[in-house]
Amino acid sequence: MADEKKKKLPPKAQAYQALQDKKEEKRPIVKNCMMAFLVGGTICFIGQIIMTFYIHFFPFTEQTAGNPTTATLIFLTMLATGFGYYDRLGQFAGAGSAVPVTGFGNAVISAAIEHRTEGYIIGVGTNMFKVAGPVIVYGVFSAFIVALIKTILTQWGGM
Amino acid sequence: MNMTFFQKFFLFFSLAIVCAGCGTDETMESQSSLDINPLSAKPSLFDQSPSNMAKESLMEYEEITGIKAVNSDKEMIIAVQIKHMKRFFMAKHRKAWQKEMEKQFPGWKVELSTDRKIYLELDKLEEKINKDTLSKDELKKEMKHIIKLSKEQT
Numbered sequence: 001m002a003d004e005k006k007k008k009l010p011p012k013a014q015a016y017q018a019l020q021d022k023k024e025e026k027r028p029i030v031k032n033c034m035m036a037f038l039v040g041g042t043i044c045f046i047g048q049i050i051m052t053f054y055i056h057f058f059p060f061t062e063q064t065a066g067n068p069t070t071a072t073l074i075f076l077t078m079l080a081t082g083f084g085y086y087d088r089l090g091q092f093a094g095a096g097s098a099v100p101v102t103g104f105g106n107a108v109i110s111a112a113i114e115h116r117t118e119g120y121i122i123g124v125g126t127n128m129f130k131v132a133g134p135v136i137v138y139g140v141f142s143a144f145i146v147a148l149i150k151t152i153l154t155q156w157g158g159m
Numbered sequence: 160m161n162m163t164f165f166q167k168f169f170l171f172f173s174l175a176i177v178c179a180g181c182g183t184d185e186t187m188e189s190q191s192s193l194d195i196n197p198l199s200a201k202p203s204l205f206d207q208s209p210s211n212m213a214k215e216s217l218m219e220y221e222e223i224t225g226i227k228a229v230n231s232d233k234e235m236i237i238a239v240q241i242k243h244m245k246r247f248f249m250a251k252h253r254k255a256w257q258k259e260m261e262k263q264f265p266g267w268k269v270e271l272s273t274d275r276k277i278y279l280e281l282d283k284l285e286e287k288i289n290k291d292t293l294s295k296d297e298l299k300k301e302m303k304h305i306i307k308l309s310k311e312q313t
Contacts, residue, residue: 038173045176061276064311092166 039089039096047073048098064124070101082113107131138148193218194225194240205231205299209267211259213237222252227281229288231299234268235260236306238278249273271300272309280305 009017051069054060062069080086086106090097099102108128115127129136195214198207210228217226217239225240237260239247255270272278284301287293293301 007223038170038177042169043171055276056279059276059308061308063272067274089169146274 019110035092036096036099040100041091041096043097043100043102073100073102076107077102078109081106081109083111086110104135106130107135170233176203193223196242196289198229198285198288201288203291204293205294207288209235209236209264213263215260215292216263218253219254227278227285229281229298229302230267230304231295233266234302234306235264235267235270236277236281236302236309237271238275238281239271239276240278242275261273270306270309274309277305277309280308 007014007139023080038041045111047069050072051065055062058068077086080089084099086102087110090106097106108131109130111130112124112128113140115123118127189198195218197211197214200206200208209228210230213228213235215227217223217237222241223239224242224247226237227239228235228237230236237256239256241252245252253271253273257269259268260269260271284293284298287301288298
């Protein structure tokens, strides 16, 4: 579709596009993937340590230890975001810092910090879930769809 | 590529973890030592031979790396640890083993768990039984607590 659009452009614009394509810096995809893998993996590794800690020293089973682990990770992200470490990490980690639950925490907390000057209700209250809102909406929606499919399959499909 | 000290440190740290994690530990594999210690008979407590029998029959499965089991008069709790790569089929295995144990001990209430927490709790309980520091009521109470833990859902 993009190619069709390009053909309709005037020749000057096409020449400019060609020049831009040549000069444009290529995205280091492999490096980005590597960094995302390493950083994301490290965050999950820390999460696993926290989970093991909860299983060993608190009355949580493997089933239930996930909740306090998530809460702890989000709390740690809150501190890291507040002190400005998390955005520095995000600069080179990319998706590695955005995909785990810490990325969700960061999206909520950074928005809250950013809009603090506009007041606690109109500023923080309305803007806090600006970035994280879609995650919640589509997370709940897709969970509903999956649950619906599972219910249909197990109840009427005899699986 | 200009990397800050923080980035260099992080990269090194992550690579070290990945290398350490991906390396297969041959010594661990070849030893294949099962984490099982049979319970000794204590006259003041319930006879633990059903638990020992359950351990013996579950020992046959190569997926299992450790078994802990404790029983009262009509109840038994078994916790197993399975090989890391076999965890993908954990639910399937657990169901099969649970069925097998129920078949082997008809009339008993058998609970089989693959949960790490249950395993740790049973390990502590086994130690207490071997040291003979428990009464029958205390054992029943502890078992009730462990069963309640294993039933907990998020």
